[in-house]
Amino acid sequence: MVSSKNRILQIAVVFLRVALGGIFIYAGYVKLVEPWQLFAAGIADYEVVPMWAAKLLAHTLPWFEVLVGLLLIAGRWLRTCTVSTSLLLLVFVGLMVRAFAGGKEINCGCFGPNELISWKTLVRDGAMLAVSLFLTAIAFRHRRKPA
Numbered sequence: 001m002v003s004s005k006n007r008i009l010q011i012a013v014v015f016l017r018v019a020l021g022g023i024f025i026y027a028g029y030v031k032l033v034e035p036w037q038l039f040a041a042g043i044a045d046y047e048v049v050p051m052w053a054a055k056l057l058a059h060t061l062p063w064f065e066v067l068v069g070l071l072l073i074a075g076r077w078l079r080t081c082t083v084s085t086s087l088l089l090l091v092f093v094g095l096m097v098r099a100f101a102g103g104k105e106i107n108c109g110c111f112g113p114n115e116l117i118s119w120k121t122l123v124r125d126g127a128m129l130a131v132s133l134f135l136t137a138i139a140f141r142h143r144r145k146p147a
Contacts (some may be wrong), residue, residue, distance in 0.1 A: 024069030033064035042109035
């Protein structure tokens with residue numbers, strides 16, 4: 001018999017997976033429908049990678065975001081996709097904090113080209129990172145059963 005606490009946790013985990021997965025799908029989709037050059041320019045504004053890498057990221061990152069979002073919603077390869085999501089968000093939040101602390105007035109690039117980095121974007125992405133880290137911990141909580 002499953003305790004009510006465990007059942008509530010299971011429901012919360014599914015809700016958080018679907019919510020975070022939906023956010024990642026939406027973020028990737030928005031970048032895919034906009035010209036890739038806008039996203040590449042946004043990446044270049046952070047001044048951490050050369051332009052050729054910004055172009056490569058602009059072409060590939062949105063597809064990866066959609067894939068990770070779909071895997072989160074489907075509940076497949078949870079260890080891999082939660083770690084991937086956490087690492088992505090850790091990099092995103094770190095870069096945003098660096099830019100914000102440095103006084104850069106640039107777009108965060110999260111959901112298209114029209115959102116300047118602010119304390120609101122930092123709180124939002126920080127909350128997504130916290131959710132992702134929680135989901136990662138849950139994914140690794142139980143050992144795999146031997147085949």
